[in-house]
Amino acid sequence: MNLEKFRQSLPIYSIRHRLIAEINKNPTLILLGETGSGKTTQIPQYIYGSHSHMKGMIACTQPRRVAAITVAQRVSQEMNSELGKTTGYCVRFEDCTSPETKIKYMTDGMLLREAISDPLLLRYSVIILDEVHERTVHTDVLLGIVKSAQQKRSTNKKFHKPLKVILMSATMDVDEFSAYFNKAPVVYLEGRQFEVDVFHSVQEQTDYIFSSIATIFQIHKTAPVNEDILVFMTGQEEIESTVKTISELNKSNGKLSPMLVLPLYAALPSAKQLKVFEKAPSGCRKVIISTNIAETSITIKGIKYVIDSGMIKGKLYTPQNNLELLKVHKISKSQAWQRTGRAGRESSGICYRLFTESEFESMTLNTVPEILRSNLLSVALQLTALGIDDLINFDFISKPSVEALTTALNDLELLGAVKKFFKDNNGTENPEPVSKKRMISFRYELTEMGRKMAHFPLDPKFSRCILSADKLGCVEEVLKIVSVLSVDSVFHAQTNTSNKRDQAEAARQKFSSADGDHITLLNVYKAFMANKSSSKEWCQENFLDLKNLKLAVDINKQLKDICTKNSIKLTSSSNDSVKIRMALISGFFMNAAEYQKENEYKTMTSRQTVLIHPSSVLFNSKPACVLFNEIVKTNKTYMRDVSVISSNWLMETNPTYFKSKIKNLNDYSLSNLNSNIR
């Protein structure tokens, strides 16, 4: 079938005139249509076709870069035009558009960044927010920004350019979205092009990795070899080890046809992600093991079977102790339907759910919005950079708790990114509260430091470390550490025999620094760069993860580019571990802990009892005062990525903050706090 005929066979084609009429009539429209019905690829083309004189662009946002890129490729093929001309895409670190571009697929994060310099989004006539059901933090924030831009553009004659907004998904809570956009009308699109048969497990599965592998081989033994399989699992490590297991099992069997087993997760470099879209060699079955990154929007040709573990790795946040944890948990019904919808896109498909029907029934209908289970530090910085100075009263579709927002703003103030101004009942602003009775409100303004921090696509704590490194003259070193911390562990975990474990430990000792994990990671990075020509063998010998190290090098390059663009000199002071740790303190001073007794530490901020993680080079030492990057909870609460610091450094970096903390510390702490350990 040629592409034009194919487009006409999509369910959405039959209602295209009605859709355009509704879009013309209403400022906002909500479109609920089944997966594969043609929303993402067709709606922008219909709008472009019927409004070719339109001045502004049509933006279509996607929660993930891989979707933005592949959908743009498909649409430019359907329009028979070169990618980057009429249709283009824009994702972090990659802009494939030109002055001719009219249809722009982009990540929601990119549109948010654009809003910093263009809060009314004047470049766009139509903004389509796709896959809104995913409720990523970026989508939720964008909903507020787009709504406010739409209101301002409709009431202020100066702009003469109303903004059309379209929200789309196959599985959203339409009432909530419609209410948020002043009772916007909803168009329901029924029917899908190809059927997908869904099978549930008969019994509850205790080990979804084992069940996934068993199901893959059941299919592989019986189904034609050109029918590919997409499996949903939870995270990078689990996916990489499953890819390895399946490949080895298939090879060792000897009788089965070959398999091309590919991983897919967000941290994988873009080129590797796009590999899953390539056809497998003839006579070979493609099996893709993916996180939820492949859950929405994308079409991978050849996928006949979807295997859904029913699990996802997602964020959980408790503002009381400012703790954000990643946890594997069950998906929602809406996610299960999205995963099912990745089959049946070129012909009928089959979805095997590795959970029973009653387990499915007990799942929540929709995913809890990410904004309600995240630390809001980055969001608060971005919104303040957008000029929103009263976050507590910002029109969020799902309002985070005041506690979570206040924690984020207070932390940003401590990091020096924002400044608080108090307004009294005369309307006068003061940097300090004058008297409680007279204060009526306060607002936050971005500082020069905050403006610079907002340029980095990083947790603001890391951005702050980089900016302090600029002052201290150790930018190169801090960038390397931040890059390694931005990827999964660079140390190999798969050392299952005790002999191998000893060898791995011995190899690690080579990089180990008594100052802690950060300097150890810096040593690993530097050694990797020095041995790059023989990197594969070198990594094997040293029990290091080549893929993650390469990724870190890539991130390092991108961060260097941002520094250069922002006039931050790439200074180096490689032998000065104190300077480097001082720079780290400036971002992570809230993550300091002091030794108590019997290997136990207490965090200075929330007074939690924590231990040093066994993976740390400091596991067997007991420094009086440490800094950590994160807390992980298993059966105990551990600090991960730990470095030795001196309590005096904390006082030097943030005296106001630590003076108040000292008041709360017990006698033991007070005597320790001023002891400089090295």
Ligand SMILES: Nc1ncnc2c1ncn2[C@@H]1O[C@H](COP(=O)(O)OP(=O)(O)OP(=O)(O)O)[C@@H](O)[C@H]1O
């Ligand atoms: N890259 C591609 N290669 C081949 N076919 C594609 C591609 N992208 C889309 N299609 C075809 O177009 C159909 C419609 O895709 P589209 O993404 O527009 O649907 P959708 O309604 O937005 O689905 P979803 O809700 O799952 O994102 C798919 O089912 C598939 O048949």
